[in-house]
Amino acid sequence: MISYSEYLNNIFPGVKVQKISVNAGFSCPNRDGTIGTGGCSYCRNDSFSPAYCMTRKSVSLQIEEGKAFFARKYPEMKYLAYFQSYTNTHGRNIEALESLYREAIDCEGVVGLVIGTRPDTLPDNVIGLLADLNRQKPVFLEIGAETSSDETLRIINRHHSWKDVKDAVNRASNNGIRCGLHLIAGLPGENREQILLNVANACSLPIDTLKLHQLQILKGTPLYEEWRNGMAEMTPFSLEEYLDLCAEIVRIVPDRIVIERFLAQSPPDMVVAPKWGLKNYQFMNLLNQIISKDKR
């Protein structure tokens, strides 16, 4: 299994690359009424937006501030502009999208774009735009799939199907765009077998990367209320269970796919469960100890 940094190093040889999160003021079709208003049951978008991402700041200003933050430590660093919050292909016409993406891609030191979005929000003209930009600098699509079970997608109020995921990945990949899928482990009603099936189904698609994390129950979300009221059929993972699951996932994911991440780390005051108090490197140390036993 190669690491995500090795993967980036193969694409950008000899260059240290860091993502800079950009909040371009996008909304989400599952919140603004386009397809729904309640959002996904586990979602609390402020749990993954860094403080320097203020919507009223321009994209280029956010990138400059992000660069200033990282360049103190690594002056030679290059950057991927990461359109992370909400659904970054939604609610704007194609000219407005192009203007935003070009503002980012043209910033000095930016070597590529990462666009986080939903599978049902990638019409052909957006794929075409991303393919054009990809000819200028690498574009990475991060598509939220979360699970391959349509029943779970219904329970968590995603308002899209697994077929939408397959369709989006295939169209993007056919246009030369690198795709990553996002999955969540431990969604309501899903056992270990279903999670491993989700991973296998994701790996059957032409993706480059997988981003996986444990379901976190966050204060202020519908999922938290369902869990508190005993309505959600789920038990948060213990650390040992989750490590064991991740080790199995490493065993079944083919070498051509890079696992970018296993752990979500929302601000501790938002998280109700599970509360492991581990940083990513600490989790990876524990996981690597298990994986290295496989190799003996």
Ligand code: SF4
């Ligand atoms: S997880 Fe994504 S799609 Fe779901 S409500 Fe949050 S921003 Fe919208």
